[in-house]
Amino acid sequence: MSTPEQLNPSKYLGNELKYLEKVLRAESWSGTSGGWTQTLEQEFAKKMGMRYGIAFNSGTATLHAALEAVGVGAGDEVISPALTVIMDTTATFHANAIPVYADVNPETFNIDPIDVERKISNKTKAILAVSLYGLPPDLPKLRQIADHHGIALIEDNAQCVLSTVNGSMAGTFGDLASYSFETTKHLSCGEGGILVTNSESLAEIARKIGGHGFKNLKAEEGRTRLNQEIFQNPDYLRHDVLGWNYRLSEFGSAVALAQLERLEQLVDLRIKSASLFIEAMRECDYLIPQLTPEGYTNSYYTLGVRYEGEERIGVSWKEFRAEYVKQGGDGIYSAWMVPYLEPMVATRQFASRCPSVYKEVTYAAGLCPVAEQVQKKLMQFKTNYRDLDLAQKKVEILANVIRTFKG
Numbered sequence: 001m002s003t004p005e006q007l008n009p010s011k012y013l014g015n016e017l018k019y020l021e022k023v024l025r026a027e028s029w030s031g032t033s034g035g036w037t038q039t040l041e042q043e044f045a046k047k048m049g050m051r052y053g054i055a056f057n058s059g060t061a062t063l064h065a066a067l068e069a070v071g072v073g074a075g076d077e078v079i080s081p082a083l084t085v086i087m088d089t090t091a092t093f094h095a096n097a098i099p100v101y102a103d104v105n106p107e108t109f110n111i112d113p114i115d116v117e118r119k120i121s122n123k124t125k126a127i128l129a130v131s132l133y134g135l136p137p138d139l140p141k142l143r144q145i146a147d148h149h150g151i152a153l154i155e156d157n158a159q160c161v162l163s164t165v166n167g168s169m170a171g172t173f174g175d176l177a178s179y180s181f182e183t184t185k186h187l188s189c190g191e192g193g194i195l196v197t198n199s200e201s202l203a204e205i206a207r208k209i210g211g212h213g214f215k216n217l218k219a220e221e222g223r224t225r226l227n228q229e230i231f232q233n234p235d236y237l238r239h240d241v242l243g244w245n246y247r248l249s250e251f252g253s254a255v256a257l258a259q260l261e262r263l264e265q266l267v268d269l270r271i272k273s274a275s276l277f278i279e280a281m282r283e284c285d286y287l288i289p290q291l292t293p294e295g296y297t298n299s300y301y302t303l304g305v306r307y308e309g310e311e312r313i314g315v316s317w318k319e320f321r322a323e324y325v326k327q328g329g330d331g332i333y334s335a336w337m338v339p340y341l342e343p344m345v346a347t348r349q350f351a352s353r354c355p356s357v358y359k360e361v362t363y364a365a366g367l368c369p370v371a372e373q374v375q376k377k378l379m380q381f382k383t384n385y386r387d388l389d390l391a392q393k394k395v396e397i398l399a400n401v402i403r404t405f406k407g
């Protein structure tokens, strides 16, 4: 077990311990007791320039609740990018809906709005737009497409916080925007998430979906404040929505709040780490960082790089990584398989949950060729270093590896 001295200071420097102690000493530890969770929701929404925040116990619960909140149900189609984690797909299946994959741009690795338009059908209910690695997709265009077709736009910003498009914050374009507080994220409390929205009705329904469907839940408030006399009544009816327990605990909220107080600092460390790596990569033509287009900012959850070394210097992905590790480098991660080639999807394991909906739904290789090609080449470089000195040491190792392969 780590001692406090060994803990990652980027996760630990602020008020986390102080707030946790206050929760421990409080009367109730549940999210329904409100205090910490409600403050987190208000402060997070304020930081994003939105009216409502609804805390959840993961960034997958948020996606599921968001889809159901905008009315996605059995047999509806949800368009999501072919280059992302599995959770956009699982959330869609859990809403009994059908994932439809749009291909990605080979430079930004983000969803291609032209392919989104192509994939829209009369069953499409929502677009799930992922900000991959901290870079928002073309959100103005996606908003336009969604409005034109009368469908919802949900932003999955699990990997992206404080990034902007033409000066507007990512998270302000969607009907709802989803964030994750899982342990690797910019802002973390181990496990958790939050939705933000400007819509009172979406906030209320999303909260009910995540809170057992209690009828008294409101957009801005996660606890039901009722005179005891009203519900000490055998005839009292409590639930008007089918919900789950997706609530974030007071412990999680307290830690997330402490992290929120230092959000700019946490994001800045990742951006600066990424910049150091990008600078070193200029020395070669086969490590091609994710393109951040003019007018966009990238919060660099991780630094996504297209590795072209196999073609350009005859060194395979695995050989390059092995050399970097051998010289003392760390944190080159491969990208997840495109979701529809994961066994759960490719072998139609999902179909049994709703046979009538999925009778004719199949997926196969070749569906999104750009994503399939880019996925094999992606290297995800770590950016969450404790400090820039450590990042710089790893950058020097990378520079040396590049020199090694120059011969």
Ligand SMILES: Cc1ncc(COP(=O)(O)O)c(C=O)c1O
Residues within 6 Å of the ligand: 058, 059, 060, 061, 084, 085, 087, 088, 130, 156, 158, 159, 180, 181, 182, 191, 192, 193
């Ligand atoms: C793009 C994306 N969406 C959704 C999620 C799901 O978040 P969580 O792990 O909090 O459920 C993640 C986190 O890994 C993610 O990276």
